[in-house]
Amino acid sequence: MGLRTIMRMSIQNWPTPELRKAREILIGLMNTAIESVEPSLAVRRWLTEEEFEIEGCRKVVVVGGGKAGVAMAMTLEQTLGDKLTHGIVNIPRGTMPQIPPATIELVEASHPIPDESGMEGARRMLELVSGLGQHDLVICLISGGGSALMPLPAEGVTLSELQEVTHLLLRSGAAIQELNAVRKHLSAIKGGQLARAASPARTVSLIISDVVGDRLDTIASGPTYPDSTTYSDALAVLEKYELKEKVPPGIPAHLTNGARGAIPETPKAGEECFRKAYYKIIASNADALAAAEEVGRAHGFNVRILTTTMQGEARQVGEYLSRVAREVCETGRPIPRPALLLLGGEATVTVKGAGFGGRNQELVLSTAPGIAGLDTVAIVSFSTDGVDGPTNAAGAVADGFTIRRAEQLGLDPALYLENNDSYSFFKELGDLLVTGPTGTNVMDVVGLIVG
Numbered sequence: 548m549g550l551r552t553i554m555r556m557s558i559q560n561w562p563t564p565e566l567r568k569a570r571e572i573l574i575g576l577m578n579t580a581i582e583s584v585e586p587s588l589a590v591r592r593w594l595t596e597e598e599f600e601i602e603g604c605r606k607v608v609v610v611g612g613g614k615a616g617v618a619m620a621m622t623l624e625q626t627l628g629d630k631l632t633h634g635i636v637n638i639p640r641g642t643m644p645q646i647p648p649a650t651i652e653l654v655e656a657s658h659p660i661p662d663e664s665g666m667e668g669a670r671r672m673l674e675l676v677s678g679l680g681q682h683d684l685v686i687c688l689i690s691g692g693g694s695a696l697m698p699l700p701a702e703g704v705t706l707s708e709l710q711e712v713t714h715l716l717l718r719s720g721a722a723i724q725e726l727n728a729v730r731k732h733l734s735a736i737k738g739g740q741l742a743r744a745a746s747p748a749r750t751v752s753l754i755i756s757d758v759v760g761d762r763l764d765t766i767a768s769g770p771t772y773p774d775s776t777t778y779s780d781a782l783a784v785l786e787k788y789e790l791k792e793k794v795p796p797g798i799p800a801h802l803t804n805g806a807r808g809a810i811p812e813t814p815k816a817g818e819e820c821f822r823k824a825y826y827k828i829i830a831s832n833a834d835a836l837a838a839a840e841e842v843g844r845a846h847g848f849n850v851r852i853l854t855t856t857m858q859g860e861a862r863q864v865g866e867y868l869s870r871v872a873r874e875v876c877e878t879g880r881p882i883p884r885p886a887l888l889l890l891g892g893e894a895t896v897t898v899k900g901a902g903f904g905g906r907n908q909e910l911v912l913s914t915a916p917g918i919a920g921l922d923t924v925a926i927v928s929f930s931t932d933g934v935d936g937p938t939n940a941a942g943a944v945a946d947g948f949t950i951r952r953a954e955q956l957g958l959d960p961a962l963y964l965e966n967n968d969s970y971s972f973f974k975e976l977g978d979l980l981v982t983g984p985t986g987t988n989v990m991d992v993v994g995l996i997v998g
Contacts, residue, residue, distance in 0.1 A: 566923070566925055569925040569998060572842070573944060575842055576839045576842045576843070576927070577994075579838045580839045580992050581987065584830040584931060585618070585987060586622070587621070587622040589755065589829040590753065594623075601627070601630055604682060604683060604684040606683040606684070607631050607684045608631075608632050608634055608676060608685055608686070609633075609651050610685060610686075610688070611637075611672075611688030611690075611693065611697075612665075612690075612696040613637075613689055614642075614692040614987065614988040615830075615988060616636045616637065616688060616696070617986060620634065620636045620638075631651065632650075634651030635651070635668055636653055637696040638696070639656070640657055654668035654671075656696045656697075657695070659713065660695065661698030661706065662706075662710075665695070665696050665697060666700070666706055668696075670699055672736070680748065683748040684748060686750075686753065687752040687753070688753055689754045689766055690755040690766075692757070692767075693766070693768070694726075694727055694730050694768040695713065697736060699736040699737075700735065701735045704801055705797070707795075715788075715790050719790060720898075721895070723757075723758050724765050728780045730768045731768050731781070731813055732777075732805055737768035738774035738776070738813035739764075740770065741770035742814070746823075747819075749824075751825045751827075752771045752824070752826045754826060754829065755829060755831070755987060756831040756832065756990075757893075757989055759832075759990070760856060761831055772824075773817075774815060775816075777805075778804075778810070778812065779806045781805075782803065785802070832989045832992070835989050836852055836889055836992065839992060840889060843887035848886060848887040848996070849886050855892065856891075856892050857890045857893065857894060857991070859895070860895060861909040862896075862909055862910070865913025865915075866917060868993070869913075869917020871888065872921060873918070873921070875997040876924070884997055885998045886995075887995070888995040890992070890995075891991065891992055891993075894906045894909075894910055894991070896967065898967050900966035901966060902963065903937065903938060903968055903971060904936060904969035904970040905934075905938050906930075907929055907935045907940075907941070907993075908940060908943045908979070909967065911926055911927070911928050911969070912960060912969040912972055912973070914945060915945040918946070918947050920947055921947035921997075922948070923947070924996065924998070925946040925995075926944065927943075928993040929941040930942060931985060931991065931992060932988035933982040940973075940979040941981065942979075943980060952976060953976065958975055960972065
């Protein structure tokens, strides 16, 4: 179901023309932001703008993984054609195109919990780049979701152990940097180990960033980039979230052996394998925010990007935004009305209830009580990959009348929040945003209108 269909279905929920117009603008903002980071456009733009030395290469192989893998691989093959030797790229299950590329093999795998298909694809990638020479080229296509889609457990670690620790970390509220610090030290391909296997070949990594600050060692767990984390850091993450006794016993044992020096560390900055490595971020959250900003200005709003590094608990971010909305209404600070406030990044949810939801839906539900009664305020929060947590929704919308409508239906927002059940709440109201997988991923975008 497309975004425009969702918009038509939900307009009846808006009690005033002003809020109806606000929703139309927020939906348009969402479309434009996602379109601005479309992977095919990003790859073509890079190939056009960069001096890309491919002539004289003995072999040109393509590897990688992520939610944008399909479009990136197909565009690269369409552009470079018979210059490519072979490739393997892991993609989310259910996204295989009707006519897949001929030279680059696409392998469907599971996300966010890794599976055997992803492991086999990653193993074959490592084999493909191993043994290459100094006149060969490896093009690595990296995008959000790559950590789960390219699992290759380190020696002594099983896939089932990796699945369990991933599941526990996702539910703990750990930040993506913390999650990936653990992943890298349980892997044979992440944390620069793909680059180490490919050396002495030249590596070119094309990256669509899904992490705050565009940290190259964190995006997809940095398979071609020097790792700044250690086994000790990974152990500290398990201790911080009180998971050391909950994960399979082989996990802390492996990490402890690494911290003691019994297992080689992931490659660090300055090592020989990175001497011929090149990295380019071809799309990011900043690009999506810039596109959203243009939409706001075109509609006559005063626009302010509050942050490009949104992190923390989703409900705390939502409560903060409700206070900001009221301050704009009452004082015209930090920006006068009509205002569009934008945020980019990725909040987290510490799951304590038995409900169903995602970080964007919980953020919006947390905002709704604080903006109740403000008849010119509306908010949208969505994941640019079209999937919010374990749900089929990209996010949700709310406004100053959301709580009143909920009460009329007998819905208690506090109870839904307590049970981490934001999906059910917004489903009852008809305010979920369902796009399906978008084929890209540059984290989340929040738009707050104060008319």
